Amino acid sequence: MPTEEELQEGFTLGDWDILPGKGVFRRGDQEERPEPKVFAVLIALAKRDTNLVTKQELIDEVWDGRPTADEPITRCVYQLRRHLDDSENRQLVETLQRRGYRLKQRVELHQRPDPVPAPVPETGPNLRRWKPMVAFLAVAIVAIVWFIGPPGPEMQPQQLPPPVKSIAVLPFENLSGVEDDEYIVSAFQFALVQALHGMKDFIVKRSRVRYEMESEEIAKLLGVESVLIGSMQRDGNILKISYEISKRGEVVFSETVDGTAADLFSLQEKLSKTVRSDLGDNLSPALIKGHRPESDAYDSYMRGMYALERRGDPGNLEQSIELFETAIRRDDHYGPSYLALATAYALMVDYRHAPLEEMNRRARETVEQGIKLDPIIEDAAGAIYGYVYHKEKRWAESEQAYFRAVNADVVDSNAFNWYSRMLASVGRLDDALELVQRAVKIDPSSGLLNSRLALAYTWVDDRKNAYEYFTRSIDLGWGGSTHLIGYALLLARDGQIDKARNETISGIKMFGARTDWIDPLFAAMADSSRVPEALQALDVAAAERQVEPFIEFVARAILGDLDGAMGVARLLEQPGEIFEMDLLFIPELRALRQHPEFMPLLERLRVLDYWESAGCEWSEDSVICGADLSSKN
Numbered sequence: 001m002p003t004e005e006e007l008q009e010g011f012t013l014g015d016w017d018i019l020p021g022k023g024v025f026r027r028g029d030q031e032e033r034p035e036p037k038v039f040a041v042l043i044a045l046a047k048r049d050t051n052l053v054t055k056q057e058l059i060d061e062v063w064d065g066r067p068t069a070d071e072p073i074t075r076c077v078y079q080l081r082r083h084l085d086d087s088e089n090r091q092l093v094e095t096l097q098r099r100g101y102r103l104k105q106r107v108e109l110h111q112r113p114d115p116v117p118a119p120v121p122e123t124g125p126n127l128r129r130w131k132p133m134v135a136f137l138a139v140a141i142v143a144i145v146w147f148i149g150p151p152g153p154e155m156q157p158q159q160l161p162p163p164v165k166s167i168a169v170l171p172f173e174n175l176s177g178v179e180d181d182e183y184i185v186s187a188f189q190f191a192l193v194q195a196l197h198g199m200k201d202f203i204v205k206r207s208r209v210r211y212e213m214e215s216e217e218i219a220k221l222l223g224v225e226s227v228l229i230g231s232m233q234r235d236g237n238i239l240k241i242s243y244e245i246s247k248r249g250e251v252v253f254s255e256t257v258d259g260t261a262a263d264l265f266s267l268q269e270k271l272s273k274t275v276r277s278d279l280g281d282n283l284s285p286a287l288i289k290g291h292r293p294e295s296d297a298y299d300s301y302m303r304g305m306y307a308l309e310r311r312g313d314p315g316n317l318e319q320s321i322e323l324f325e326t327a328i329r330r331d332d333h334y335g336p337s338y339l340a341l342a343t344a345y346a347l348m349v350d351y352r353h354a355p356l357e358e359m360n361r362r363a364r365e366t367v368e369q370g371i372k373l374d375p376i377i378e379d380a381a382g383a384i385y386g387y388v389y390h391k392e393k394r395w396a397e398s399e400q401a402y403f404r405a406v407n408a409d410v411v412d413s414n415a416f417n418w419y420s421r422m423l424a425s426v427g428r429l430d431d432a433l434e435l436v437q438r439a440v441k442i443d444p445s446s447g448l449l450n451s452r453l454a455l456a457y458t459w460v461d462d463r464k465n466a467y468e469y470f471t472r473s474i475d476l477g478w479g480g481s482t483h484l485i486g487y488a489l490l491l492a493r494d495g496q497i498d499k500a501r502n503e504t505i506s507g508i509k510m511f512g513a514r515t516d517w518i519d520p521l522f523a524a525m526a527d528s529s530r531v532p533e534a535l536q537a538l539d540v541a542a543a544e545r546q547v548e549p550f551i552e553f554v555a556r557a558i559l560g561d562l563d564g565a566m567g568v569a570r571l572l573e574q575p576g577e578i579f580e581m582d583l584l585f586i587p588e589l590r591a592l593r594q595h596p597e598f599m600p601l602l603e604r605l606r607v608l609d610y611w612e613s614a615g616c617e618w619s620e621d622s623v624i625c626g627a628d629l630s631s632k633n
Contacts, residue, residue, distance in 0.1 A: 001049040002109055010110035011046065013103065014092050016084060017110075018042065025083055032083040035251060037062055041076045045093070046107045054100040077101055078214045078249060164247060164279050166203035166224040168444070169193050171210055172241075176234040183306035184261075185232050188241060188268060190305065192228075194410050195272035199279065206413075208445040209476070216249035222444050226252070228275070237261050241271050245278060253278040265298045291374055297331035300324070301340065308344055317351055320344045335377035338370025342384045343414075349391065349576060356576040360388045379408035383415040390422045391576050395610035398422050406435075413443035417452055424582035426607050427623040428616070429459050432582070440469075447478025455486045459586050466490050481510045482580065485551060489588060497522055507551075514546040521555055531559050550579030557589045565589075566597050573604055581605070590621055 002011070008020045017026045020039060025032040034042075040062045045053050058073055059065060077093060086092040094104050169192055172185040189206065196204035203224065211218045215227045230243035237260050245253040255274055259267030293301065304323030311317040324341035327334065345363040348354035367381045382405030389398035402419035405411065416439035424432035433456040440449045454469035470487050473479075484507030491500035501522045505515050517537035524534035538555055541547045547555075549571055556565040569592075571578045583589065584602075592598060599618075602608050611617060616625035 001047060001051075002107060004043060004047060006109050007043055007046050007107070012108040012110070013042075013046070014084070014105055018046075018107075034079060034083050038076050038079045038083065041073075042080055045101060045103045048102065050103050050106055052096060052100050052102050057100070074214065078216075079251075082249060164226045164245065164252070165201070166205075167196065167226045167228055167245065167279070168205045168207050168219065168222040168224045169196070169228045170207045170218070170230070172230040172232055173210070175231050178234065181232070181234060183303050184239070184264065186306050186309070187264070187302040188230065188232065188271065191268040192230075192272055192275060194412075195276065196279075197410055199276060202279070203441075205441065206443050206445075208443070214249060215246035219246075219248075223441075234261070239264075239267060241267065243271075243275065245275075263295050264302065265293055265295070291331075291333045291335070293327075293334040293337075294331040297327045297334060297337070300327035300330065301334065301337050304337075304340055304344075308340060311344075311347060311351060317344060317347060321348075333373045335370045335374025338366050338374070339377055339381060339384065342367040342370070342381075346384060346387050346391075356391060360391060363388055379404045380410060380415075381405070382408070383418060386415075386422065387418050390418070390425070393606050395422065395426055395606060396613045399610075399614070406438075411442075413439040413446065413449055416442070417449060420452065420456065421580070421582070424456070424459070424585075425577075425580065426610050427582075427585045427618075428625060429456070429582065429585055429622075431625070432456055433460055445476060447473050447476035448480075450476060451478045451480065451483040455483070455582075458486050458490050459582060461493075461587050463490065463494065479506075481507045481548070482550070483507075484510070485554070489554070489586070492525070493587075497526065508547075511548055513548070514541055514544075517541045517547070521559070524559055534559055535561055535564075548579070550583060553579065554583060554588065557592045560591070562592050562595050565592055566595055566601070569601060572601070585622070593621060 007018075010017065010019050010021070012018065015027055019026060020043065023033055023036075023039065025034065041058060044058055044061045055073055062076070077095070080086075081090070081093055084092050090104075092104055094102050096102060169189055172189050174181050174185045193204055193206045196202065205222055205224055207218075207222060211221070213221075215229065219225060219227050226245055226247040228243055228245050230241060233240045233242070238258055239261050240256055240258045242256040243254070244251050255278065257267065257270050257274055259270060300323045304320045304327060307316040307320035307323060311320065321341065321344045324337050324344060327337040328341065331337075342363040345359050345366060348359045349356050363384055367377075367384045371378050371381060382401040382403070384401075386398045386402035386405060389395075389401060399419075399422060402415065402422060405415040406419055408415075416435050420432040420435035420439065423429075423435065433453075436449065436453045436456050440446070440453050443449055450469050450473035454466050454473055457463075457466035457469060467490070470483075470490070473483065484503050488500040488503040488507065491497075491503060501518060504518055504522075508515050508518065517534070517540070520530065520534040520537045524530040535556075538547065538552065538559070542552050549568055553565055553568040556562075556568065569584065572581060584593075584598075599608070611623065611625075614625055616623050618624075
């Protein structure tokens with residue numbers, strides 16, 4: 001097998017001449033100039049002469065044994081294939097699944113015979129005096145030509161990396177393998193996304209998924225130009241954060257920053273500044289802060305955020321509250337801790353059925369205190385006020401608060417999602433759709449947001465997009481009860497009754513409720529003579545509180561029991577949100593909207609007051625506002 005020294009002198013692979021000394025792959029007039037790590041991977045493969053090279057061997061030789069994720073290796077092999085024009089045919093580089101890689105063809109070393117100096121006739125003392133200088137110049141010229149290549153059209157000035165205008169930040173990988181460090185890598189991704197949101201005319205998306213595909217494919221999937229993949233390595237108290245930014249499959253930036261675990265905030269700032277500088281923005285990162293937090297307080301804050309993001313798991317929401325309260329006790333001037341704590345209080349109503357008035361009061365008081373101590377969070381706090389006002393059916397105030405939040409310097413997808421739900425609750429389904437689309441653009445791999453977008457498309461009867469986003473949300477592991485019932489309605493519209501029935505059963509079983517009334521319901525949908533039987537079964541299940549209100553509401557309306565459906569809808573007059581009010585406006589409930597009690601119900605729910613204040617009106621079977629109303633008139 002060839003040695004590395006022999007390979008460095010040049011070799012042939014297929015129809016390519018590989019010239020490591022010049023950093024060039026050459027085929028006829030075509031030249032490719034791979035980055036150094038790609039070259040190093042090829043040398044490692046060539047040394048084995050068609051034998052297997054394991055990933056660990058590549059790590060040892062190319063990455064100096066530093067713990068490395070699979071993605072950088074995969075990316076280098078992908079780029080190597082592109083440079084060798086081997087992406088489709090795979091005639092040169094072979095992947096051996098879960099083992100490594102090998103060359104499929106042997107390399108041929110370039111034969112370079114030792115030069116034999118020609119005799120130089122001695123014609124006199126003058127020639128003898130110049131011989132050493134001539135020899136020196138000859139060696140120098142050969143060295144220069146060998147280093148830079150012969151002059152010609154291939155000599156181009158070094159090009160700057162192409163500008164990047166949009167990026168997806170993937171989850172950072174915890175290379176230390178310490179489970180307790182997972183909250184740190186999650187926090188680095190979240191803080192970096194926030195910082196990049198502050199760049200002018202720049203699009204940043206947060207991915208919650210590590211994709212098993214090339215960076216170019218990931219960028220295409222997420223609708224961005226570039227992808228940032230990062231990792232964290234711990235060495236005692238020192239943390240090393242490494243990242244690569246790839247565009248069109250090529251790495252355009254690659255950096256490592258380090259700092260102490262005792263000052264994570266400073267390390268996050270350092271990372272954010274470095275990434276923004278790479279992307280051509282030298283302004284200070286727009287992390288939400290008017291005050292640099294104390295290190296222990298910030299650690300508690302980040303742990304709380306990690307638990308809050310996983311609030312569906314038992315105990316996590318309560319744990320996040322404890323951690324945010326600890327963070328505030330340790331440093332009562334760091335505003336984001338108040339924002340996060342207020343968010344957790346507000347969510348206790350939906351996730352733990354906590355008392356509405358108490359949780360709303362706590363959320364409001366917490367965020368008011370935070371604004372006093374750290375005024376920079378005031379606009380972002382609009383999301384909390386909007387959520388609280390929404391639960392109190394103070395629609396106009398809710399919208400004003402949400403509007404501030406989605407136009408703040410730093411926003412997250414939740415603000416757009418909550419604002420979307422508020423607009424859907426007052427019948428503005430098209431506007432609600434637009435806002436949740438913006439939420440998904442920010443956070444494209446959120447199962448929750450893809451589910452909400454699927455529902456929004458379902459409510460406006462855009463079936464093609466509804467199916468697409470239901471599929472995406474299911475692939476991302478989302479399957480809440482509202483999601484399943486919405487999907488069942490969509491399937492029923494298209495006549496897929498058996499599948500709709502199965503989805504309905506799955507959704508209801510999530511509540512631990514009985515399902516024996518479902519078969520009569522679907523039988524009645526196919527045969528109207530069986531409606532009485534279906535209603536009787538539904539009555540029994542409802543009397544035993546075995547049916548959630550929103551399911552009973554939709555089922556009665558579909559069965560034509562409009563008075564019964566209106567009776568369930570009156571539960572919406574109670575404090576809070578007994579079920580999502582956008583169901584009042586979906587296509588399946590068109591007949592209900594003709595009921596004489598429908599508009600009086602909306603008046604009691606303060607929706608009519610909101611329409612008047614927002615310049616909207618009810619037209620036929622939908623709400624028309626603003627420019628749409630002007631064009632109608």
